[in-house]
Amino acid sequence: MITGIKGMNDILPGEVETWQYLEEQARRIFAAYGFAEIRVPVVEKTDLFCRSIGESTDIVEKEMYSFTDKGGTSITLRPEGTASVMRSFIEHKLYAQDPVARLYYLGPMFRYERPQKGRYRQFHQIGAEAIGIDDPRVDAQLMAMLTHYLDEVGIRDVELQVNSLGCPECRPAYRQALIFFLQPQLEALCEDCRRRWCTNPLRVLDCKVPGCREATAQAPSILDHLDTPCADHFSRVRAALEDLAVPFAVNPRMVRGLDYYTKTTFEVVTGNLGAQNAVAAGGRYDRLIQDLGGPPLPGIGFAMGLERLVLLKGEERIAPPRPALFLAALGEAAGRQAFRLMCSLQRRGLRAETDFEGKSLKAQMRRAGRLQARFVLILGEEELARQIGQLRDMDAGTQEEIALGELAERLLERLGQRETLDAVR
């Protein structure tokens, strides 16, 4: 048996409806905030990710699906979406028409990691990017949109956390201050954190080991080391969030896995995802476009992990659509008629089903019941001769004769009635 690839999952009927729902709501809500979809390839030249995400990040160092194509170019399955969107934005000079762009994307991302709960080698993100405005209100607006979306699709028990990582002018000083602070405490830190102290000291603040948390309890905060523009930006972001009544918590220990972030960073976290806690994450990247060879335009964006949203929805599945009608036919002539009727209903957009195996009426009724058909049309020799059928309401258990010529109309009428009733309830 040929199986799928580790960490790459099939999304089967029964679950796919939830995916479709989450995607549709994102399209609808993001559109209201002025975002347009952009579709970019799932592979890019490897250099793009090295330059944007950062050479020394874990993603670039050990998690990329990179290979050489037949032309000798090193290409990589995208580990995230922002780099590709920025490449496209720059390549097509979208800033020439309008220096402000709001773009969203959705699709698969790839990272070579050991799979675990909420974490896969092929995973899916919905992301949004707002380019060209450095006003803090844009930061707040993006977080408001994200919060609005999660609320709308019924994701509960989450918290929006915000932080500022400063900029290349002020972050190095903080980094030094943190290194100085941690140096005398190295003994108290875990093995991983002693390594982090050298490689990425900010990560020490994020460690879960109790000993490390104690040792860093009095550590300097990045928020006290921001320079004036960064501090001002951050306070205006918070003010704007308050103004919009978006609940949030400041988390000065929040760290990022990608190098391009500046100033505002944010995460939506939950305790219901096993070892994972992030549902969505994002931040400002005011240097990225320039670093990739574009104009000096600022940007901010976020991405949500679809698998994680689906996981949080849990058993709360979106019900697949029910067939409007199952045509139960007895005998060959009735079978032909049922097949014709089914096709004509389908052309009118009504989901209809029938039996192709000449089964007994009992068996056909059982199948109709299992498919949760709203109605069944029973068509035997006698009905066929009179050009009528028995229309059975499967929910009510009632049945009436109807003329075959009126089938579609009667069906639409009664389905409409039903929908009205549902709406009233």
Next chain:
RNA sequence: GUGGCUGUAGCUCAGUCGGUAGAGCACUGGAUUGUGGCUCCAGGUGUCGAGGGUUCGAGCCCCUUCAGCCACCCCA
């Protein structure tokens, strides 16, 4: 890359002290001729993840290997 747990029917899982495998669900047929869900009856399916070893005999014990899950690292 490291560690732990688990692999038995399509699915969820039992399987005693080592004696050649079971249940529920699902599926199919039936319980008055042409009427679903509930109930009852009947029916089939397994390289017991794979390979090797111990043993008269292995689903069970030992070794190897593969896969899945979970956790670490890191992250959506």
